[in-house]
Amino acid sequence: MKYTSTRDKCVNVSAAKAITTGISPEGGLFVPQSLPKLNMEEISSFSGMTYVERAEKILSLFLTDFSQDEIAHCARSAYGSGNFSDEKTAPLVGLEEGLHILELWKGPTAAFKDMALQILPHLLKISSQKTAEGMEIVILVATSGDTGKAALEGFKDVEGTKIVVFYPDQGVSPMQKLQMATQEGGNVEVCAIEGNFDDAQSGVKRIFTDSSIKESLRRQGMMFSSANSINWGRLLPQIVYYFSAYADLLETAAIKTGQKVNFVVPTGNFGNILAAYYAMQMGLPVNRLVCASNANNVLTDFINTGVYDRRREFYATSSPSMDILISSNLERLLYDLSGCDDQTVKALMNKLAQDGIYEVEAELLTRLQADFSAGFCDDEKTKKTIAKTFKKYGYLSDTHTAVGLAVYEDYKARTGDDTVTVIASTASPFKFGASVLEALQPGERGEGDEFARLESLQALTGQICPPPLMQIKGKPIRFEGVCPAHQMSQRLLDLLGVND
Numbered sequence: 001m002k003y004t005s006t007r008d009k010c011v012n013v014s015a016a017k018a019i020t021t022g023i024s025p026e027g028g029l030f031v032p033q034s035l036p037k038l039n040m041e042e043i044s045s046f047s048g049m050t051y052v053e054r055a056e057k058i059l060s061l062f063l064t065d066f067s068q069d070e071i072a073h074c075a076r077s078a079y080g081s082g083n084f085s086d087e088k089t090a091p092l093v094g095l096e097e098g099l100h101i102l103e104l105w106k107g108p109t110a111a112f113k114d115m116a117l118q119i120l121p122h123l124l125k126i127s128s129q130k131t132a133e134g135m136e137i138v139i140l141v142a143t144s145g146d147t148g149k150a151a152l153e154g155f156k157d158v159e160g161t162k163i164v165v166f167y168p169d170q171g172v173s174p175m176q177k178l179q180m181a182t183q184e185g186g187n188v189e190v191c192a193i194e195g196n197f198d199d200a201q202s203g204v205k206r207i208f209t210d211s212s213i214k215e216s217l218r219r220q221g222m223m224f225s226s227a228n229s230i231n232w233g234r235l236l237p238q239i240v241y242y243f244s245a246y247a248d249l250l251e252t253a254a255i256k257t258g259q260k261v262n263f264v265v266p267t268g269n270f271g272n273i274l275a276a277y278y279a280m281q282m283g284l285p286v287n288r289l290v291c292a293s294n295a296n297n298v299l300t301d302f303i304n305t306g307v308y309d310r311r312r313e314f315y316a317t318s319s320p321s322m323d324i325l326i327s328s329n330l331e332r333l334l335y336d337l338s339g340c341d342d343q344t345v346k347a348l349m350n351k352l353a354q355d356g357i358y359e360v361e362a363e364l365l366t367r368l369q370a371d372f373s374a375g376f377c378d379d380e381k382t383k384k385t386i387a388k389t390f391k392k393y394g395y396l397s398d399t400h401t402a403v404g405l406a407v408y409e410d411y412k413a414r415t416g417d418d419t420v421t422v423i424a425s426t427a428s429p430f431k432f433g434a435s436v437l438e439a440l441q442p443g444e445r446g447e448g449d450e451f452a453r454l455e456s457l458q459a460l461t462g463q464i465c466p467p468p469l470m471q472i473k474g475k476p477i478r479f480e481g482v483c484p485a486h487q488m489s490q491r492l493l494d495l496l497g498v499n500d
């Protein structure tokens with residue numbers, strides 16, 4: 001299996017190369033040249049397998065330059081070593097007949113980013129041995145909150161790597177900030193920026209494609225890679241849990257072999273839902289993919305009209321990991337839907353960078369709407385949904401998952417579609433404790449600090465806070481720096497001790 005670029009079809013690299021470089025030199029994203037297909041027999045055979053075995057099977061279809069032993073080592077280290085608190089890794093919880101929640105936050109940082117970032121360091125280490133011998137890998141991350149912490153946890157003290165994380169100073173939850181500011185490890189750096197997530201992401205993308213910075217690093221024996229979902233090594237592990245969820249539904253006879261299901265995905269950078277789309281293209285029986293956004297509803301409008309217009313007000317919401325107006329991974333979907341038309345993708349992305357807006361052709365829009373539906377939900381409705389869901393089902397959801405629940409409810413009312421549905425739950429409610437508490441007790445944000453709120457939430461709901469979150473209490477703050485977005489590259493060179 002070889003990989004090409006969404007902006008230049010002449011690119012032809014191995015999986016190891018795609019994973020170590022992160023982004024293609026001309027700014028495009030790596031995509032597989034074709035998607036492997038699974039038949040129904042192979043898909044049903046995932047029932048009765050462990051998550052590690054399911055991951056091995058899917059990964060081996062895409063990482064053809066890895067040995068079986070290497071793939072098994074990566075899958076086992078990530079999902080089979082007690083790093084996830086649930087033995088199923090990504091368990092399904094039934095709310096009612098035909099409605100299931102896929103909990104993707106049983107990993108060490110309590111958000112779904114762990115599903116990919118617990119395995120990425122292993123994939124990257126093997127990839128760099130194959131392609132970049134001797135170079136130290138510098139992982140550069142822009143985060144809306146959850147990726148940063150999950151990447152820091154995944155890469156801390158991994159030999160041959162350094163990791164630098166930039167996050168929007170005002171754009172993350174108190175718990176997310178604390179998680180990053182107290183990060184342990186000898187090879188980690190964290191820096192807040194003045195600006196929003198899009199500024200952080202654009203800054204990182206600029207650094208990646210700046211050849212003079214790259215050259216400065218090379219002279220010091222270092223090279224960049226990315227742990228953002230622009231890296232293929234982030235997306236690939238996410239395909240696994242859609243097959244896994246389907247296999248679990250088969251195991252419990254919630255569906256029959258071949259029966260189609262819907263997936264509802266709370267969406268920001270479009271990585272998670274793109275993995276669901278790839279699973280569908282590989283043969284997983286999917287009826288519809290429902291893209292759920294918060295008040296930053298650029299994707300809702302795009303899917304409904306074909307016009308992508310980022311020139312709109314940016315809202316800091318109670319679901320900060322979805323506060324994004326430039327959804328990077330949409331580029332990969334456009335590439336697929338346009339029939340691998342790299343020139344079209346390149347033109348659209350240039351237009352987005354220059355004008356902040358583009359419109360796709362009618363034919364592409366028709367294809368998009370054949371698989372995707374979309375909706376959005378503001379903070380007020382998010383709160384109501386958290387309260388309602390807890391009252392109705394005794395199920396406590398975080399703000400991001402609540403956006404998915406609300407958008408699904410609207411979708412079902414609008415369409416009457418009663419297909420069995422799986423909603424991706426992307427974070428523990430305790431990760432966004434203040435907002436969740438306020439939803440359950442309107443008007444109150446709880447007494448005292450973040451940890452007092454977590455205690456209140458536990459007492460109120462009888463649910464247990466994931467231990468890694470509680471354990472942050474009392475840890476020393478290691479990182480307090482803030483820099484303007486336009487100084488990110490200089491700050492990075494300073495942190496790495498590289499003199500430009």
Ligand SMILES: *Cc1c(COP(=O)(O)O)cnc(C)c1O
Pocket residue numbers: 111112113146147229266267268269270271272273321322400426427
């Ligand atoms: C990152 C994140 C999302 C958005 O996922 P994308 O892959 O960027 O669409 C949703 N919810 C939570 C909690 C997240 O951390």
